[in-house]
Amino acid sequence: xxxxxxxxxxxxxxxxxxxxxxxxxxxxxxxxxxxxxxxxxxxxxxxxxxxxxxxxxxxxxxxxxxxxxxxxxxxxxxxxxxxxxxxxxxxxxxxxxxxxxxxxxxxxxxxxxxxxxxxxxxxxxxxxxxxxxxxxxxxxxxxxxxxxxxxxxxxxxxxxxxxxxxxxxxxxxxxxxxxxxxxxxxxxxxxxxxxxxxxxxxxxxxxxxxxxxxxxxxxxxxxxxxxxxxxxxxxxxxxxxxxxxxxxxxxxxxxxxxxxxxxxxxxxxxxxxxxxxxxxxxxxxxxxxxxxxxxxxxxxxxxxxxxxxxxxxxxxxxxxxxxxxxxxxxxxxxxxxxxxxxxxxxxxxxxxxxxxxxxxxxxxxxxxxxxxxxxxxxxxxxxxxxxxxxxxxxxxxxxxxxxxxxxxxxxxxxxxxxxxxxxxxxxxxxxxxxxxxxxxxxxxxxxxxxxxxxxxxxxxxxxxxxxxxxxxxxxxxxxxxxxxxxxxxxxxxxxxxxxxxxxxxxxxxxxxxxxxxxxxxxxxxxxxxxxxxxxxxxxxxxxxxxxxxxxxxxxxxxxxxxxxxxxxxxxxxxxxxxxxxxxxxxxxxxxxxxxxxxxxxxxxxxxxxxxxxxxxxxxxxxxxxxxxx
Numbered sequence: 270x271x272x273x274x275x276x277x278x279x280x281x282x283x284x285x286x287x288x289x290x291x292x293x294x295x296x297x298x299x300x301x302x303x304x305x306x307x308x309x310x311x312x313x314x315x316x317x318x319x320x321x322x323x324x325x326x327x328x329x330x331x332x333x334x335x336x337x338x339x340x341x342x343x344x345x346x347x348x349x350x351x352x353x354x355x356x357x358x359x360x361x362x363x364x365x366x367x368x369x370x371x372x373x374x375x376x377x378x379x380x381x382x383x384x385x386x387x388x389x390x391x392x393x394x395x396x397x398x399x400x401x402x403x404x405x406x407x408x409x410x411x412x413x414x415x416x417x418x419x420x421x422x423x424x425x426x427x428x429x430x431x432x433x434x435x436x437x438x439x440x441x442x443x444x445x446x447x448x449x450x451x452x453x454x455x456x457x458x459x460x461x462x463x464x465x466x467x468x469x470x471x472x473x474x475x476x477x478x479x480x481x482x483x484x485x486x487x488x489x490x491x492x493x494x495x496x497x498x499x500x501x502x503x504x505x506x507x508x509x510x511x512x513x514x515x516x517x518x519x520x521x522x523x524x525x526x527x528x529x530x531x532x533x534x535x536x537x538x539x540x541x542x543x544x545x546x547x548x549x550x551x552x553x554x555x556x557x558x559x560x561x562x563x564x565x566x567x568x569x570x571x572x573x574x575x576x577x578x579x580x581x582x583x584x585x586x587x588x589x590x591x592x593x594x595x596x597x598x599x600x601x602x603x604x605x606x607x608x609x610x611x612x613x614x615x616x617x618x619x620x621x622x623x624x625x626x627x628x629x630x631x632x633x634x635x636x637x638x639x640x641x642x643x644x645x646x647x648x649x650x651x652x653x654x655x656x657x658x659x660x661x662x663x664x665x666x667x668x669x670x671x672x673x674x675x676x677x678x679x680x681x682x683x684x685x686x687x688x689x690x691x692x693x694x695x696x697x698x699x700x701x702x703x704x705x706x707x708x709x710x711x712x713x714x715x716x717x718x719x720x721x722x723x724x725x726x727x728x729x730x731x732x733x734x735x736x737x738x739x740x741x742x743x744x745x746x747x748x749x750x751x752x753x754x755x756x757x758x759x760x761x762x763x764x765x766x767x768x769x770x771x772x773x774x775x776x777x778x779x780x781x782x783x784x785x786x787x788x789x790x791x792x793x794x795x796x797x798x799x800x801x802x803x804x805x806x807x808x809x810x811x812x813x814x815x816x817x818x819x820x821x822x823x824x825x826x827x828x829x830x831x832x833x834x835x836x837x838x839x840x841x842x843x844x845x846x847x848x849x850x851x852x853x854x855x856x857x858x859x860x861x862x863x864x865x866x867x868x869x870x871x872x873x874x875x876x877x878x879x880x881x882x883x884x885x886x887x888x889x890x891x892x893x894x895x896x897x898x
Contacts, residue, residue: 283546285312314476317473342415386466440479669704699765713891781842797824804870
């Protein structure tokens with residue numbers, strides 16, 4: 270971490286401290302720091318500054334070799350990572366359930382071979398709502414960095430030998446392409462790919478690298494430097510508090526925090542108030558241990574939530590924060606420092622070989638331990654619902670468009686539109702919280718009745734159609750402007766989850782529009798949302814615990830009640846029937862059913878119903894849903 274004039278950048282360690290503390294706070298309680306995930310992006314800018322600068326200076330001195338570079342990276346990153354993965358695997362063996370263990374084993378391989386960002390992207394389909402409980406999910410950013418380390422030394426080496434004077438234009442060009450590819454993916458409903466893919470992040474590394482390669486020295490006056498430093502910290506502070514998990518990212522929105530971090534790095538080329546602030550002892554120590562703190566904090570949070578408390582109170586949050594710091598400092602002192610000093614003394618092939626051998630050993634361990642998770646539970650009836658085939662029940666990519674569907678043409682009108690002249694025709698429209706009722710509704714139809722399904726994930730099918738993906742809005746635009754006008758449906762059944770009380774008037778206006786073309790509307794209120802998949806919560810209950818009280822430690826009952834009450838009032842309209850799922854699932858003493866009378870989970874994840882769960886609700890409300898007078 271030495272810059273052009275060979276003095277240690279303690280201010281960069283301070284910036285590392287801000288980055289890692291932001292991430293840890295965000296993961297423990299995102300309400301405290303909604304944009305705390307930007308700490309990862311600060312790391313990317315710092316890595317670009319340090320690594321590209323290191324490579325370029327060694328090239329100038331004619332001492333750069335790929336072998337030396339990669340050996341140093343391995344010594345720097347592998348030991349602490351191997352220790353974290355080993356410890357996490359031991360705990361995972363006792364905590365994770367069978368299906369979770371199988372995925373975990375695959376994730377270990379992806380982590381140790383540095384492609385976990387693409388592995389976790391492959392797991393981010395609509396029906397996998399438990400990614401937040403993957404113990405190694407946070408390593409996606411390490412894989413992005415490693416992919417940067419693998420590719421860019423070759424780019425710099427080739428450029429230095431062939432087109433040395435073009436290094437800045439080449440880096441700028443790559444950065445612009447990276448930025449615009451990320452923005453393109455975001456605008457075309459591929460946000461997960463934009464977030465996890467390394468090419469969409471390269472521009473952040475390049476922003477840092479341009480300082481170390483292109484600027485070299487900062488000869489600005491102290492006053493200007495102070496302004497730049499304070500401005501950079503202000504930008505970072507503002508984005509850490511104003512950005513949220515709903516902010517489209519990375520793309521253009523990533524420019525501001527990246528620029529803020531770059532300003533701080535640039536201003537630190539000459540000492541100023543900002544560098545003195547960032548070089549305080551607390552930040553120095555935290556910055557030193559930032560890599561290890563980052564490695565350890567996420568598994569600690571995940572396992573604690575899975576094993577003890579899905580909802581964290583203040584003391585639990587404080588406990589996890591302190592524990593992450595303690596383990597991080599211990600890992601830095603006993604692992605990072607020992608292996609790093611070993612490299613600085615001499616390049617020892619034995620230790621390199623030992624590290625690689627340990628890596629393969631852990632991979633083999635992960636592959637074989639996944640087969641032994643079944644000893645953990647005998648509750649097979651509940652256990653199988655963790656592997657619930659929701660795509661089949663929802664008729665995904667046919668009548669229910671997921672976030673993976675890139676065109677409205679995927680929707681099969683022949684299969685999904687069941688309207689027939691002379692019959693009583695029902696239309697089910699909405700998001701996934703409409704789709705999870707389809708199979709149950711279908712099974713309840715009588716002869717002479719049809720059910721048409723028009724559903725898409727992440728949608729709010731209310732006017733104006735702007736809250737969902739482009740594909741989702743296209744589908745519902747067709748339903749509103751063509752389908753219900755051309756075919757008279759006796760009843761339109763609406764349900765959706767991605768809303769709040771501010772949507773009430775828009776929903777009212779949309780239902781008034783629908784009522785121009787149908788006889789009646791049935792609106793099914795949203796289900797309660799839990800902090801973990803309900804089958805997993807049920808498996809964690811002791812014999813004495815009441816499954817009807819699960820919502821007290823892992824549900825959002827109060828919020829759902831407020832929303833439900835508000836919706837009942839807002840939809841008190843002629844020819845509109847509102848069905849409160851909360852009233853059908855919960856009693857006045859706030860006991861909320863999570864199992865059917867025969868012991869089948871009502872939910873298969875945090876808030877989506879199993880077919881049996883949907884049947885349990887709809888059978889209680891069938892007289893309100895079906896017009897059979």
